[in-house]
Structures are given as C-alpha cells and as structure tokens.
Amino acid sequence: MKNGKRPTRNQKQLLKxxxxxxxxxxxxxxxxxxxQTIHxxxxxxxxYNKPY
Known part of the structure; x- marks a missing residue:
C-alpha cells in the first residue's frame, strides 16, 4: 500500500x-x-466517485 499524502484545500472541501x-x-x-483515501x-x- 502506498503512503498517503495530506489533502490539499480542494481535497479537504471534497472530503467534508x-x-x-x-x-x-x-x-x-x-x-x-x-x-482514494486511507484512514x-x-x-x-x-x-469515492467525485461528484461533477
């Protein structure tokens, strides 16, 4: 499994x-x-599929 990276601002908004x-x-x-995320x-x- 790859190491995860901290989310960017746009990714934080999507996760929220x-x-x-x-x-x-x-x-x-x-x-x-x-x-694709990891806890x-x-x-x-x-x-998760991204909403358009």
Whole structure:
C-alpha cells in the first residue's frame, strides 16, 4: 500500500462534502473520476466517485 499524502484545500472541501473528517484521512490517489483515501489511524482505505 502506498503512503498517503495530506489533502490539499480542494481535497479537504471534497472530503467534508462526502461527510468525512479531513483530519483523519490521507489521499492515496486523486484522479478526475475518483479519489482514494486511507484512514490515518486504522489503515482502512476507501474510494469515492467525485461528484461533477
């Protein structure tokens, strides 16, 4: 598993819109279609489709 990176401002806004606390999630992959995150403490990963 890749190491996650801290979210940018736009990514923080997206995570907030998805109902997540951006302080607990790291970004693994960010493409135009989806965003893949990993939880900072538990290591659980999730992928979300980006709303257009």
């Amino acid at each position: 819109k998805l109902g997540l606390n951006y302080q607990n999630w790291l970004i693994v992959k960010d493409t135009p279609g989806f965003i 900072r403490f538990t290591g659980h990963s999730r992928a």
